[in-house]
Amino acid sequence: MLQKTNFFVYPNLTPKDSLFVIQNAVAKQSVLLIVGNCRVDYEGRASSKLDWGERLVMIKSDRSILIHRSTGYEPVNWQPPGCIIQTELVSGIDLKIRAIRSQPRETLEILFDELSLVTILNLVDKGAFSLYVSEEDIKKSIMLRPSLIEENFRCIIDEKMQPTGFIDIFGVDEEGNPVIIEIKRGTVRKEAVIQLRGYVEPLSKTNPKIRGIIAAPKLGKGIKPLLDSMNLEYKRINVKKCAEILKRSEGSKISDFFTKPKS
Amino acid sequence: MLQKTNFFVYPNLTPKDSLFVIQNAVAKQSVLLIVGNCRVDYEGRASSKLDWGERLVMIKSDRSILIHRSTGYEPVNWQPPGCIIQTELVSGIDLKIRAIRSQPRETLEILFDELSLVTILNLVDKGAFSLYVSEEDIKKSIMLRPSLIEENFRCIIDEKMQPTGFIDIFGVDEEGNPVIIEIKRGTVRKEAVIQLRGYVEPLSKTNPKIRGIIAAPKLGKGIKPLLDSMNLEYKRINVKKCAEILKRSEGSKISDFFTKPKS
DNA sequence: TCATACATGTCGACG
């Protein structure tokens, strides 16, 4: 057993000896890595079985669990944060880890018959994470500079004035016509057009002059005719310009752009 | 340095010494775990910065990369499989790992100034993975037993007979009316209804007797009236019954239900 | 709790 300030490595533990180590690590909210020969059963929204083989199991501070094989970005099995974790010795020789989630009800069972390597990590991490440009960022920059949509476009902030809750931006054009804007951070596909139509259509019955505009950096192939057929519009958005606009105004709400890990 | 048959553990490597170890592990398509103090920059569809802190970086056999903090099911930064990985010593003291993806063009840069623990894993894993019930499974069971939809319903297999490529099942009811079936493995939401309408509507212009049926285990709240208003139907599916039907007929195409890791 | 929409979604299939 090697000990350093922030990690512990346990090669070739017996399942029996691993029990205390693992329970302790979970209780202390360490990050736990278990490498060994295992079998995995999942039951919930779907069901799955994974036959015996060597995998890397990660149990994180928030009790999220990821089971990784040697390939694939995505874990072969997993449990999102917050599940209940139980450990148990089976037949005196195997380690069973059970992780249960209640909503939706899902159970994950990992049975190890051999543990090559158990590692406990206490990660010190206060680093800020910032990401742009999200759809929310585009929205903010349009709010800050409505001319990104068109001259004399005005956003209506008051939520009481908004027709429904899912509209990205509601505003008024220079003629006073109501405008619904659907923002996409990537290429506009058919789905986005249908989504916008879903917002516009019910309102156009009471006000036929209502306009629907998709604001996005790129239009997919064949989308322009579709928009035309539904009498909807497209406004190209330069995401770099959005980043500029936000950067210039960041003094006020810099906290919006940074998040820290919860633990 | 500890050596076992299938893993190597390197505590407290200097960035300089880590270079060979890491390059070698990537070349040999091992699974590589790097724990240390790092900073991460990502640029691509979006851009992100992650300030200094301790994280676990996983480089898998297929050159997928995951950067995990102490919490969160999802990695804070990542690169999907197949990226190009470059390693470099910066200023003689820091380790830079760069992972580049070409489609879409995205770069991930990790800069380590301290490596607590480098682990190399050679996972032996031939275990089969099977999952059910997917939408595809429901489709197969309806094909095997069309009465799951209704008595005397018949599926039309011939793709040349199918109106468009995205329809889950195309068939004919006992009156000879064409039927389009949209399958959902979970709760039916508005989106699924709109999707089905998108398939049915263009065809109902030439044949007004065409029917659209959503086959799923559950109907969302408020979906029934929506279906009615669009003249679409709902057929409840018992997924356990689907599993039964497939299990009984599995002799023929058992290979469809199992996949093995690529490496 | 349920419904809705975003995501660097990822992944696979098809054209």
Next chain:
DNA sequence: CGTCGACGTGTATGA
């Protein structure tokens, strides 16, 4: 290479 739809999607948000 782009488009489309499934996914145990996960995650945040609002009713």
